Amino acid sequence: MATQHSRAAARLMISPAVILLLGWMLIPLGMTIYFSFLRYNLLMPGTEAWAGFENYSYFLTDPAFFAAIWNTLFLVGGVLLITVVGGILLALLLDQPFWGQGIVRLLVIAPFFVMPTVSALVWKNMFMNPVNGLFAFLADAIGMQPVDFFAEIPLLSIILIVAWGWLPFATLILLTAMQSLDGEQLEASEMDGAGAVSRFFHIVLPHLARAITVVILIQTIFLLSIFAEILVTTNGGPGTATTNLTFLVYAESLLRFDVGTGSAGGVVAVILANIVAIFLMRMIGKNLDA
Amino acid sequence: MARAVSTRRKAAVTALAWTIGILIFFPIFWTILTSFKTEAEAVATPPSLFNFNWTLENYTTVQDRSNYGRHFLNSVVISLGSTFLGLVIAVPAAWAMAFVPGKQTKNVLMWMLSTKMLPPVGVLIPIYLIFRNTGLLDTRVALIIVLTLINLPIIVWMLYTYFREIPGEILEAARMDGATLRYEILYVLTPMALPGIASTFLLNVILAWNEAFWTLNLTAANAAPLTAFIASYSSPEGLFYAKLSAASTMAIAPILILGWFSQKQLVRGLTFGAVK
Numbered sequence: 001m002a003t004q005h006s007r008a009a010a011r012l013m014i015s016p017a018v019i020l021l022l023g024w025m026l027i028p029l030g031m032t033i034y035f036s037f038l039r040y041n042l043l044m045p046g047t048e049a050w051a052g053f054e055n056y057s058y059f060l061t062d063p064a065f066f067a068a069i070w071n072t073l074f075l076v077g078g079v080l081l082i083t084v085v086g087g088i089l090l091a092l093l094l095d096q097p098f099w100g101q102g103i104v105r106l107l108v109i110a111p112f113f114v115m116p117t118v119s120a121l122v123w124k125n126m127f128m129n130p131v132n133g134l135f136a137f138l139a140d141a142i143g144m145q146p147v148d149f150f151a152e153i154p155l156l157s158i159i160l161i162v163a164w165g166w167l168p169f170a171t172l173i174l175l176t177a178m179q180s181l182d183g184e185q186l187e188a189s190e191m192d193g194a195g196a197v198s199r200f201f202h203i204v205l206p207h208l209a210r211a212i213t214v215v216i217l218i219q220t221i222f223l224l225s226i227f228a229e230i231l232v233t234t235n236g237g238p239g240t241a242t243t244n245l246t247f248l249v250y251a252e253s254l255l256r257f258d259v260g261t262g263s264a265g266g267v268v269a270v271i272l273a274n275i276v277a278i279f280l281m282r283m284i285g286k287n288l289d290a
Numbered sequence: 291m292a293r294a295v296s297t298r299r300k301a302a303v304t305a306l307a308w309t310i311g312i313l314i315f316f317p318i319f320w321t322i323l324t325s326f327k328t329e330a331e332a333v334a335t336p337p338s339l340f341n342f343n344w345t346l347e348n349y350t351t352v353q354d355r356s357n358y359g360r361h362f363l364n365s366v367v368i369s370l371g372s373t374f375l376g377l378v379i380a381v382p383a384a385w386a387m388a389f390v391p392g393k394q395t396k397n398v399l400m401w402m403l404s405t406k407m408l409p410p411v412g413v414l415i416p417i418y419l420i421f422r423n424t425g426l427l428d429t430r431v432a433l434i435i436v437l438t439l440i441n442l443p444i445i446v447w448m449l450y451t452y453f454r455e456i457p458g459e460i461l462e463a464a465r466m467d468g469a470t471l472r473y474e475i476l477y478v479l480t481p482m483a484l485p486g487i488a489s490t491f492l493l494n495v496i497l498a499w500n501e502a503f504w505t506l507n508l509t510a511a512n513a514a515p516l517t518a519f520i521a522s523y524s525s526p527e528g529l530f531y532a533k534l535s536a537a538s539t540m541a542i543a544p545i546l547i548l549g550w551f552s553q554k555q556l557v558r559g560l561t562f563g564a565v566k
Contacts, residue, residue: 122538
């Protein structure tokens with residue numbers, strides 16, 4: 001149906017988006033790769049020199065790098081665990097008929113719209129503060145020692161804050177997927193005498209598999225780049241206890257002004273994200289054919 | 291599905307669902323409530339739920355001390371600006387891909403998505419240096435450019451999934467009836483495309499409003515939107531819970547309302563059409 005003429009027009013309509021994204025990807029990324037091979041500090045302009053793989057060997061052998069990798073994995077894994085398990089349970093609950101469904105849905109998805117700096121500061125001060133926080137008050141009320149969240153369990157505290165923001169996302173997507181489940185299939189299995197637990201594992205969970213995969217992959221992409229929550233609560237500390245890869249690269253380049261090492265770290269972050277991205281692209285690509 | 295549900299079961303589910311819903315929403319509720327307390331009442335033990343002297347002084351203090359209006363305006367300009375710019379670039383592209391699909395369309399779409407996977411920290415230094423050297427650091431223009439580019443793949447994708455659902459037969463029918471191209475675009479296509487464009491617009495404003503990597507790294511006093519302004523409360527002086535709450539309430543309220551309106555479209559937009 002498409003004529004030669006309309007094909008040319010289509011190409012013209014697509015090209016601005018393609019050219020801009022191509023520029024956005026290639027120019028800065030190329031510069032990052034180039035910088036990663038330079039000895040380059042913003043405090044000493046004009047002293048740039050070729051460094052070979054020096055930045056990489058420095059960055060990759062820095063103890064902070066191992067801490068950052070570990071923290072990144074722990075942060076991503078912890079948030080995924082909470083949001084996926086919690087999201088499935090919540091979706092199961094919200095899928096039942098009850099009074100006020102619409103309002104409860106609004107309450108549950110609200111945290112997703114709260115900007116990261118607000119949620120981090122509200123949680124840190126008004127809930128997790130060991131003196132004035134609400135948790136400290138509750139602990140006191142039941143005769144327990146208040147927890148000093150950001151001193152004793154800093155990374156776990158950040159995981160909790162981030163998970164609060166992403167739980168609605170997982171719930172919303174899993175709930176949408178659950179609502180497309182064939183009711184008759186469930187009824188049939190119920191008549192065959194399948195209990196609630198076996199119905200969940202044999203019918204509901206397999207039906208959700210695809211949505212769960214999508215939730216995991218998309219969240220991973222975002223969670224690898226968690227930054228604001230760390231910046232406003234702990235600044236990566238105490239020590240390197242809450243420094244993830246994103247924060248480490250930020251600290252190297254914009255706090256210590258070491259562009260070379262920071263760039264090497266940036267390249268490492270890109271490679272790690274790409275490994276996740278390949279899986280995600282396959283999932284979504286398959287859907288395009290369907 | 292017409293399954294009989296006993297009233298008792300429904301009541302139990304209602305109680306549980308409301309309890310959990312309220313618990314999840316509680317931090318937001320508490321922030322809004324605290325914004326109307328005095329600083330002393332905000333840290334009082336035991337915390338007061340409703341029996342305190344309601345005051346609006348935090349809202350005026352936040353504005354007086356820090357020029358809150360400016361940061362709010364920055365957020366509005368940056369999120370609306372980057373969304374409009376993104377739509378201007380993305381609508382023709384998504385349109386062409388949906389109605390004149392070629393052999394490469396799928397590859398182009400996948401490639402666009404792949405640019406979204408690039409972790410921002412991988413290009414932080416070059417972007418920072420480019421803006422510093424062009425004098426654009428800490429300007430709204432810089433953030434509009436960056437946010438347009440990072441959200442462009444999402445906009446194209448979302449529009450594409452909407453446009454693809456517009457049936458081509460309708461166009462042919464209109465043509466059979468003798469519709470001109472102008473008529474076709476104005477009266478047949480636009481009404482069908484508008485809901486998709488509106489949803490895309492909403493989701494993108496939300497994403498841009500809450501973006502907190504580039505807004506924190508590329509701004510200082512001048513162009514700082516609310517994400518960056520709120521971050522300044524991370525090193526406070528004296529009692530600040532009530533003021534933090536007032537600033538936070540104003541920062542999240544508009545977007546919370548927009549988000550509630552667009553919750554149905556959210557799933558499609560955020561999963562690139564993979565879950566419907």
